[in-house]
Amino acid sequence: MNQSNNLIEDLVDALRCMPGIGKKSARRIAYHLLERDREGARHLAGRLTAAMDQIGHCQQCRMLTEKTICDFCSQERRDPTLLCVVETPADVYAMNEAGYKGRFFVLMGHLSPLDGIGPEELGLDQLATLLDSGEVEEVILATNLTVEGETTAHFISEMVRARDIRTTRIAYGVPYGGELEYIDSSTLTHALNGRRDFT
């Protein structure tokens, strides 16, 4: 991170580390904060520092948390026999919003051998420990529907099956409110392959 002798330019540059923020937006935000909301900006700076210093990963599920064991793992009302494997912390919130009531394991990525990301980088030894604890009765594979996500799901399903635990993969296909003729062929192929009895 280079610093010029110009604090405003430094701020604009720093703001650009946020996703979706280009040079123009960064400048708009910088001026807005300086002209209209210094209090809010100070608060933000404090929160950012605290979060960056204190948030790590849950020792059980790898979710982002400032605690040793995150809330998802420690809440008693969550079903400990269900374990949902997802790629990112954002996926945890998405599954939670969708009404899922079990626990999670967060890979923080997916298998991508050509990028050097293997089982170790995804903490799969930690997942193995969790599975060996004997509490889990079903593992729900909710990795993304990409080739890498599917590869990850296949790899983990072998780990799970070796322990005689039920494995399921989230169903995928036609989005809610979707019209068939506008759906891309890859999605439709998967929807067709994953069809089920209709009663």
Next chain:
Amino acid sequence: MRVEPHSCFVLHTRAYRETSLLIEIFSQLHGRVGLVGRGSRRRQSGQAALVQPFRRLSIAWSARGELGTLVSVDAEAAPVALTGAGLMAGFYVNELIMRLLHRDEAHTKLFDDYAEVMLQLAQVTSHEQALRLFEIRLLEAVGYGLILDHDIVTGTAVRPDELYQYISEQGPSLAAEHMPKGVCIHGSTLIELAVQSLQSEQSLREAKLLLRQELGRHLGDRPLASRSLYQAYLQQNRSLQKP
């Protein structure tokens, strides 16, 4: 220069900036090519679902400088239905292509071999033979074809029941009684490799050692990440079969 739509496979993609992709493809006409897919990760682009490995696509791009710019991508076929070990093997093949082909060198025959091996990985349960034959064709394509039919010292035809030593980048000769050099391989395996049909466990094992030796010379020191993944996967699979 605009490159008109034609058959290609995606070898690898990587996120680039916020909504774009860096895409490595294997093109039927131009070999390995690097492209930038501007906005390809935006949902509205409809490209994210298509720009995936293991599917025959029709891709057009405009070429300028080292990386081309993706212009259009359409499906030519349904995705190759790889599962389990087939997926791991598919990545292995892609990594070999990435490591051994230079960019922008046409390999039209190897492209057909690639399409074929992908179909085989989706169909057969044992991928070993399909992988070995592809490796041989790959070495041939990059100018390091193996000598499989004659003894390089005597010039005589390889005999099935003799044991040979295959010295890297040279070829087979009768194995020395003491301390043979290179990989030891039966004549029968060399002959089976030449006619592209490995018949026994022994042939498969010897062929694997030979090809690992020959590929290793061109891959350098960096290990193949997809190979370790493939092995880790098979390891788990094996532990499943234990009583």
